[in-house]
Amino acid sequence: MTDPDVRASIMRGTYEALCEHGYTELTAQDIADRTDKSKSLLFYHYDSKEDLLADFLEFLFERFDERVAETRDLPPVERLAVFVDWFLYGPEENDRQSFHVAMLELRTQAPYNEAFRKKLRKSDDQLREVLEEILREGLEAGEFSEHDLEETAALLIAAFDGARIRQLTIGRDEYLEQVRAATATWMFDDLLAEGASFPADRDPGTVPDEADTHRRLLVDFDTDEGSESDAERTEGCE
Amino acid sequence: MTDPDVRASIMRGTYEALCEHGYTELTAQDIADRTDKSKSLLFYHYDSKEDLLADFLEFLFERFDERVAETRDLPPVERLAVFVDWFLYGPEENDRQSFHVAMLELRTQAPYNEAFRKKLRKSDDQLREVLEEILREGLEAGEFSEHDLEETAALLIAAFDGARIRQLTIGRDEYLEQVRAATATWMFDDLLAEGASFPADRDPGTVPDEADTHRRLLVDFDTDEGSESDAERTEGCE
Numbered sequence: 426m427t428d429p430d431v432r433a434s435i436m437r438g439t440y441e442a443l444c445e446h447g448y449t450e451l452t453a454q455d456i457a458d459r460t461d462k463s464k465s466l467l468f469y470h471y472d473s474k475e476d477l478l479a480d481f482l483e484f485l486f487e488r489f490d491e492r493v494a495e496t497r498d499l500p501p502v503e504r505l506a507v508f509v510d511w512f513l514y515g516p517e518e519n520d521r522q523s524f525h526v527a528m529l530e531l532r533t534q535a536p537y538n539e540a541f542r543k544k545l546r547k548s549d550d551q552l553r554e555v556l557e558e559i560l561r562e563g564l565e566a567g568e569f570s571e572h573d574l575e576e577t578a579a580l581l582i583a584a585f586d587g588a589r590i591r592q593l594t595i596g597r598d599e600y601l602e603q604v605r606a607a608t609a610t611w612m613f614d615d616l617l618a619e620g621a622s623f624p625a626d627r628d629p630g631t632v633p634d635e636a637d638t639h640r641r642l643l644v645d646f647d648t649d650e651g652s653e654s655d656a657e658r659t660e661g662c663e
Numbered sequence: 664m665t666d667p668d669v670r671a672s673i674m675r676g677t678y679e680a681l682c683e684h685g686y687t688e689l690t691a692q693d694i695a696d697r698t699d700k701s702k703s704l705l706f707y708h709y710d711s712k713e714d715l716l717a718d719f720l721e722f723l724f725e726r727f728d729e730r731v732a733e734t735r736d737l738p739p740v741e742r743l744a745v746f747v748d749w750f751l752y753g754p755e756e757n758d759r760q761s762f763h764v765a766m767l768e769l770r771t772q773a774p775y776n777e778a779f780r781k782k783l784r785k786s787d788d789q790l791r792e793v794l795e796e797i798l799r800e801g802l803e804a805g806e807f808s809e810h811d812l813e814e815t816a817a818l819l820i821a822a823f824d825g826a827r828i829r830q831l832t833i834g835r836d837e838y839l840e841q842v843r844a845a846t847a848t849w850m851f852d853d854l855l856a857e858g859a860s861f862p863a864d865r866d867p868g869t870v871p872d873e874a875d876t877h878r879r880l881l882v883d884f885d886t887d888e889g890s891e892s893d894a895e896r897t898e899g900c901e
Binding site for chain 2: 546573588591595599600603610
């Protein structure tokens with residue numbers, strides 16, 4: 426896959442098809458129907474549907490990397506708050522719930538699918554590295570108190586992932602706010618060094634009024650190249 | 664389903680078939696093949712494969728209830744440690760991993776399947792009630808310090824579920840021990856009231872040497888009625 430425009434078009438079609446059909450029922454034709462390409466052209470670029478979806482995971486990985494880069498100039502306390510918002514957005518953002526459900530279906534196929542497993546491990550590494558980087562920076566800046574970076578990162582990722590999964594699978598929206606509040610009480614309050622504080626508008630224990638730019642992390646297909654009509658098409662995927 | 668022996672036989676067959684085939688690829692014939700019943704007899708008892716699997720979720724729910732009842736006489740600190748072991752067992756128990764992967768696949772179908780969603784919500788309620796009961800008892804006994812029971816229960820369940828899911832889907836066993844250790848550091852150390860402590864052999868931050876009776880919570884089919892050969896058949900499901 427060398428032509429970035431072709432790839433972007435297929436990635437967008439994949440996103441929309443996942444929203445519409447979920448993962449388990451998804452066919453290559455569903456993806457082709459949402460691009461201006463034929464199904465046989467998809468198989469010119471990819472060996473199989475699984476190969477295409479593995480590249481879709483890579484695509485999400487790249488986009489996450491870009492988003493992370495955008496936060497690198499923020500102070501550690503603020504970066505941590507942004508990280509929390511990336512995961513515990515909503516529940517008013519549930520219009521994109523169907524995409525996340527599909528991604529969860531895909532994740533449960535990783536034990537049977539080496540290509541998925543490899544990409545998801547890479548993504549897990551990336552997530553942990555980013556969070557550990559934030560925690561390390563905070564420690565070095567004297568904003569966070571001493572703690573085991575790896576264990577803390579593991580707990581935060583597991584808790585946010587678990588909350589999201591229970592919200593997605595059984596519609597228990599309360600997990601998002603309760604886990605946010607409990608994380609603030611049990612962890613972030615203790616994490617802050619003497620004299621350090623979260624900016625008032627970025628307290629990770631409070632659901633932000635306005636965090637659209639952060640919430641859309643994994644599903645924002647409005648890239649620099651994206652036209653207005655592309656953006657509208659993506660909006661339609663609910 | 665009125666005959667408990669018939670139901671037990673079908674439930675065991677379902678368990679074994681889930682271990683062998685996962686959820687996505689599972690057929691009613693796979694289940695029938697693991698009982699002495701025909702596929703048509705399964706459909707005499709159940710309206711559909713989904714109906715049967717919903718009853719399987721109910722069956723797991725009942726077994727969890729029995730296990731919870733067995734812990735009711737323990738002191739709250741010990742009950743909490745047992746609760747942690749129920750979730751963060753292993754990774755040496757990975758021989759039963761395939762069953763838990765299948766259950767995870769099933770969970771991701773809940774947004775599309777009302778019967779599954781209903782049973783999984785009931786199970787979520789049960790889990791939270793048990794944990795809140797343990798926390799409340801500890802508070803009343805002066806063993807735990809003041810905290811928000813609901814939020815703390817939500818965080819613990821989300822963290823344990825998230826750790827297990829990352830371990831199951833991408834084989835990152837380290838999540839189990841890291842989340843166990845981080846929970847002990849960030850939460851349990853603060854949760855203990857002045858002067859209270861976990862029994863030395865039941866510190867929830869330490870992986871227990873011997874906790875088989877707890878670990879097998881969801882997959883122990885060696886009921887009182889179970890014959891030795893039944894137990895052997897279950898053991899074979901790895």
